[in-house]
Amino acid sequence: MKVLHIYAGNLFGGIETLLVTLAKAQGLCPQMQHHFGLCFEGSLSHQLQSLDAPLHLLGKVRISRPWTVWKARQQLHQLLRREKFDLAICHSCWPQAVFGSTVRANNLPLVFWCHDVLNGKHPLERLAKLVPPDLVIANSHYTQASVPKLYQTDSDTLYLPVASPNTGNRAAIRSTVRAELSTPDHAVVIVQASRLERWKGQSMLISALAQLRDIPGWICWIAGGVQRPHEAEYLQELEVQAQTLGISDRVLFLGQRTDVPYLLAAADIHCQPNTGAEPFGIAFIEALYAGLPVVTTAIGGAMEIVDDSCGRLVAANDIDALSKALGMLISNPDERASLASGGKARAEYLCHPERQINRLYHLLSQVVEQPTVA
Structure with missing residues (x-):
């Protein structure tokens, strides 16, 4: 089965992590290319x-500049005629809106991989709605519940395949990373x-x-680099906040990192207290693989990942509850160790790559065998 994954590619986050994992x-599933x-x-x-993955550049697109959309669609049209794919997957509403009609025009099965919670009102969603897919794959049950706001198409949930990083000697990594970041052992x-x-x-x-x-x-280590202008403004606010609250010497802003598995291996607690619902949460899975207790808020996809065996859920926007949970773990190494011991098993149960990728093959096979939506 020859599968084309269509995406923008200008940022890096969960979707990009998925595509790299598939490459x-x-x-793990030789039947899929x-x-x-x-x-x-x-x-x-x-x-x-x-990774020597087959990569096809379609051209920079700005929906506000229709000629760029037309050129990219032409590039895709030529690619589909040349390569003879079995189906195409559009990851999120933007590529679905831009390229879904081109896939349809080439009589190719179309899959929409839903990575965000839909409301049916956003302009991109309204454009994407014009081209119904043959199947919707959602990254969590929470996300899947929103699919009917856009499509009446059959849908299924597939937790994203996430591999356990092979970081090597954890003690050595911990020592090296902490020395780099001037953090005591x-x-x-x-x-x-x-x-x-x-x-x-x-x-x-x-x-x-x-x-x-x-x-x-x-x-506290906060990793994450500025990718868009509003993120630069937010980072500045965070730095001022830490300074104002008197903890700037204990909160390190690390910027963009390419060694996140090593940061996790050198840490003791993972905390991402979302104030908005996470559609899934690859970061939580990666932390569990690293043997870190996870502390987050009880909203969205996190509730499908974190349970009492591996972490703590607190009420959304409850700073006092978050502080209490973190304080307990900071002060109690035995509790940290108990939660850490359940992390890897939980991550593998949800996101073991071989199982999830073969399940993806099973879902896509059903689409290939069926006639496409008119």
């Missing part, structure tokens, strides 16, 4: 190229590694930690 895990059609070059295209490190989006809860984390300023021995 890396090609051997993954190709990638991107509009923009960047970190994603560079990683795919380094005995410090309890709370880490958050995510995009600099307000709803990811960095501000809430800083507020909660400020209540723990009298507890000695903790350090």
Whole structure:
């Protein structure tokens, strides 16, 4: 089965992590050959190229500039005629709106991979709605519940395949990373590694930690680089917040990192207290693989990932509850160790790559065998 994944490619987050995982895990399901059609070059295209994954650049698209859409559709049309794919997958509403009609015009089965919660009102969603797919794959049950706002198409939930990182000697990594970041070996490190989006809860984390300023021995690492102008503004606000609350010497802003698995291996607690609902949450799975107890808010996809065996859920926007949960884990190494011991099993149960990729093959096979939607 020859599959074309269509996406923008100008940022890097959960969708991009999925596409890189599919490229890396090609051997887990040899029946599927993954190709990638991107509009923009960047970190994603560079990683795919380094893996020798089949990459097709469709051209930069701005929906506000119709001629760029027309040119990219022509590029896709030529690619579909040349390569003879079995089906195409549009990851999110933007590529569905831009390229769904081209896939349809080539009589190719079309799959929409839903990575965000839909409301049916956003202009991109209204454009995407014009081209119904043959199947919708949702990254969580929470996301799947929103699909009827856009499509009446059959849908299914597939937790994203996430591989356990092979980081090597954890003790050596812990020592090396902490030395680089001037963090003592005995410090309890709370880490958050995510995009600099307000709803990811960095501000809430800083507020909660400020209540723990009298507890000695903790350090917070916040990783995530600026990708868009509003993120630069947010980062500046976070730095001012930490300074104002008197904990700027204990909150380190690490910027964009390419070594997140190593940061996780060197930390003690993972905390991403979302103030908006996470559709799924690859960051939580990665933290569980790293053996970190996960502390987050009880909203969205996180509730399908984190349970009492591996972490703690607190009420959304409840800074006091978050502070209490973090304080307990900072002060109680036995509790941290107990939750850490359940992390890897939980991550594998939900996201084991071989099982999830073969399940993807099963779902896509059903679409290929059926006639496409008119």
